[in-house]
């Protein structure tokens with residue numbers, strides 16, 4: 001089936017992998033919107049947009065006028081563009097709130113005008129961060145867990161607040177204006193080309209630089225890492241279905257890993273023998289994270305296919321090559 005697909009944030013991490021995967025089917029026409037605030041026009045992105053069925057609009061979604069000239073009707077809209085990252089939350093919480101809220105509001109106005117068939121909003125496991133501190137989040141975490149904001153005056157929660165707002169805006173607009181819409185909450189997606197401000201690439205970089213002793217921040221914490229190829233598969237299963245008005249976790253519930261074990265797997269792959277030093281996690285960091293993905297399994301048949309061993313082989317390989325050519329980028 002021929003599909004006209006819009007991916008916002010398509011020059012970033014997940015959006016790029018999604019757009020590249022969708023573009024492999026020549027019947028799909030992919031339009032990417034990304035202002036390149038974090039996304040990059042690197043070799044892989046240039047290769048992607050050189051394809052006949054892919055185009056990039058370098059637009060800032062914060063400005064409604066940027067969407068006014070788009071006449072095209074899309075069958076599917078994946079809204080992935082957002083300002084992400086703990087560093088941004090702590091240093092520029094107002095910008096995080098405004099970027100994510102305004103982008104969502106402008107996308108909704110565009111959707112109401114252009115009437116796409118199906119829409120997907122991307123949210124985050126970070127909506128549970130306060131709940132962990134409050135002791136109301138069980139592991140594995142199902143979608144019906146209450147979301148909470150422990151302290152509205154703490155900048156750390158700006159990202160979660162912007163995403164909770166986006167979830168409600170997309171859901172209730174879709175009910176009021178009759179378009180099919182689902183929300184996904186990603187849980188620790190990893191893979192090539194995600195920048196260096198994430199635990200896996202950051203460890204690869206420090207290991208490659210020969211840090212000794214090698215510091216393991218949050219050594220006793222756990223995370224359930226999900227390879228980006230599995231996340232892309234899950235996005236497609238939700239989008240190309242009849243499902244409407246639902247909320248799903250996207251993650252890998254079989255890969256909960258201790259950060260100390262992760263570090264030793266990375267040191268092994270980078271090929272360095274460093275002494276290690278256990279360092280407590282920064283204040284406010286969640287001790288344990290693992291999604292319950294049984295709802296996604298039940299609705300779509302989704303099964304994660306890339307185990308951590310294979311995913312780390314690929315990811316470490318990609319980063320070691322990148323570091324040999326480029327400086328670490330955000």
Ligand SMILES: NC(=O)c1ccc[n+]([C@@H]2O[C@H](COP(=O)([O-])OP(=O)(O)OC[C@H]3O[C@@H](n4cnc5c(N)ncnc54)[C@H](O)[C@@H]3O)[C@@H](O)[C@H]2O)c1
Pocket residue numbers: 008009010011012013014015033034035036037038039040059060061062079080081082083084099103122123124125126185186187188189190194
């Ligand atoms: N990677 C994860 O593990 C993870 C976890 C939870 C949620 N998410 C969500 O998934 C989505 C994609 O995340 P990602 O990891 O690929 O992040 P990313 O930062 O790599 O990609 C986001 C993209 O959005 C673009 N963007 C930001 N502001 C924009 C604006 N105003 N106009 C146009 N483009 C803009 C950036 O340039 C970037 O390319 C985000 O919505 C994020 O909140 C990701």
